[in-house]
Amino acid sequence: MTELLTSAQMRALERAATEGGGVSGRALMERAGAGVVEAILAEWPGFGARGPSGGGVRSGEAGQGGGAAPAPPGYLRQDEGGRRAVVLCGPGNNGGDGFVVARLLHGSGWAVEVFLFGEAGRLPPDARAMHDLWRALGPVRDPRGRRPEEMSGAALVVDALFGTGLARPVSGEIRAWLAGARALDRAGTRVVAVDMPSGLCADSGRVLGEPVPAEEEEGGADLTVSFHRPRPGHFLGRGPLLCGRLRVVEIGLGPLPGGDYAALVSAGGLGLAPGAAAGGSRPPGGLAKSGRGHKFDHGHAVVVSGPAGQGGAARMAARGALRIGAGLVTLASGPGALAEHAARLDAVMLRPVAGAPALARMLEDRRIGALCLGPGLGTGAREAGLAGVALASGRRLVLDADALTLIGRDAALFGALHGGCVLTPHGGEFARLFPDLAARLAEPAATGPAFSKLDACRAAAARAGCVVLFKGADTVIAAPEGACRINAAAYDRAAPWLATAGSGDVLAGFIAGLLARGFSPFDAACTGAWLHVECARSFGPGLIAEDLPETLPKVLRGLGL
Structure with a gap:
């Protein structure tokens, strides 16, 4: 897993590092x-061949004392045959990063043009x-009165305008230059964003201000x-769409004081219990079955089915629960649907x-450890009664699909939710359950940090x-x-094939199993979601x-189980 930092946490971490005397702000820049x-260069090796030194910036080459600029690494001194780069620098420290990029590219033989969107005299000290x-190497151009078309012909455009610190919409002029860069991107120019594509809120992945027209948004950066x-x-x-590919580089900062990270994203390991260390790809304890024991030692899950002709979703959920390792799975069905299920x-x-x-009589069997309600269940009086009994039983419970509709329209059912429940809504279901939170998400993001899906989900969990x-x-x-995880199917983990009917029913079954x-409800949800994508x-x-x-057995074998 990978720890995430909000923009405020990153600023606090940088401040702690520099005020502690371990590193200067200029060295970090x-x-x-x-x-x-x-x-x-790692993304596009053709932009520069490594020289005899073997390349790589060592920590000692990064200006530890904040004095004179270090000599560029050997591989940056290669002649690039007149390639042209345009670096767009903003009025803060992100712009300072851009000036460093410009200097290093210039040292490698690139023709570099730098535009500053702000006043040099008002730059923060390190950026200045x-x-x-x-400025000792080349001019700093003022974009006022100039047109974005001046970037035409550049092999590379670097967006170092605002990064993570943006708290307001970008101006019309800057927006025009960003749109121009994205138009060039479609024509073959590579666009690189420093920290975040400008205009994108670092904490929410939302574009600040009025929605960006599709023709301006398409493509975004190639690399962030x-x-x-x-x-x-x-x-x-919109983060994964606008960031292109994402690379995170280390600049010598330690852990956040107190370890108070905003979230964890499952990007190479399964969700762990709150407070567990990040990293590794081993699953939480308990996913592997022991070599001894009876089927009931590995849990009994019950999936509650709907009427005849609508049982496919429940069957897929039941299959998911069985494959993920529940010792026994029972499908509880209306009598009229039994023959249909028995045939499949x-x-x-x-x-x-x-x-x-x-x-209620069935749940007198205390060996039943979890239930799944919702896939193909129906939303009539019978189904509302089933949901009420399931909630009153105190059993661990996955509520999906039709069960969420029942809960959203019945305050008594909503009030019966308890700590053993897992709700699995998509966007429309979330809006029926938590209309005020969904409305906040739908509002334009006027300022940053904008209200995010992470904020909405945390508030929903606290309320429910x-x-x-x-x-x-x-x-x-x-x-x-308050514990939270993001399970992103993005970048190298993209799985667009999950957008298929029934995939959510299988996820509900994974979690129920x-x-x-x-597994605790939180660990079951994190682990089930991660395995679903894998x-x-x-x-x-x-x-x-x-x-x-x-496919799950193959994935589990790949984990060494």
Whole structure:
């Protein structure tokens, strides 16, 4: 897993590092600029061949004392054959990073043009120092009265305008230059954003101000280079679309004092319990089955089905629960649907449940550890009664699809939610359950930090008193006490094939199976969501929902289980 830092946390971390005397602000800026150039060359090796030195910026080359600029690394001194770069610098420290990038590219033989969107005399001290170092090598152009078309012909445009510190919409002039850069991107120019694409809120992944027209937004940056840790906005909302590829470079900062990170994104490991260390790809304890024991030792999950002709979703959920390792899975069905289920199921048990009283009798069996309600359930009086019994039982419970509709329209059912529940809404279901939070998300983001999907999910979990898994490519999972994870199917983890009917039903089954096995609701939701994406990535194009449970054994074997 990867720790995320909000923009405020990153500023606090930089301030703690510089005020503690371990590193100067100028040294951090030198390291950041060098890291951007290294990331550019790693992404597009044709932009620069490594020289005899072998390349790489060592920490000692990054201006530790904040004095004279260090000599560029050997590989940056190669002649690039007159390639042209345009660097757009903003009025803050992000602009200072841009001046470092410009200087290093110039030292490699590039023809570099620098535009400053602001007044040099008002730059922060460290950024002003980098401005002056660049000024000794080339001019700083004023974009006022000039046209974005002047960037035409550049092989590279670097957006070092605002980065993570942006708290207001970009001006019309800057927006025009950014749109011009994106137009060039479509024509073959490479666009690189320093920290964040300008205009994008680092904490929410939302574009500040009026919505950006599709023709301006298309493409965004080709590469975004951030520092130390990613920001939530790299993974939420429009972030993955506008960032292109994401690279995070280290600049020598330590951990955040107190370790109070905003969230964790599952980007190479499974969700861990709150407070667990990040990193690694081993699953939480309990995912592997022991070599001993009875099926009931590994949990009994019950999936409650709807009427005849609508049972496919429940069957997929049941298959997901079984494949993820529940020792026993029972599908509780109305009597009229039993024959349909029996024709399609073998390892999944069947139990006739005509209504709420029958379900209550079934739940007298204390070996039943978890239930799944919602996939193909229906929304009538019978189904509302089933939901009421399930909630009153105190069992761990996944509520999806139709069950969320029932809860959203019945205050008594909503009030019966408890800490053992996991709600799994998509956007429309979230709006029915939490209309005020959804309305805030739908409002234009006037200032930053903007209200985010992470904020909405945390507030929803606190209100409901249970875990909420807010689905999407930027799935957010929140616990009522505030623990939160982002399970982003983005960048190298993109899994567009999950946009297929029934995939959410399988996810509900995965979570129910993990609950039955004894996982906490939060861990079950995090782990189920991570495995869900990994199954889709493993299978690849052509995926349908039925493939997800059947791919799970391969994914689990890949984890060494």
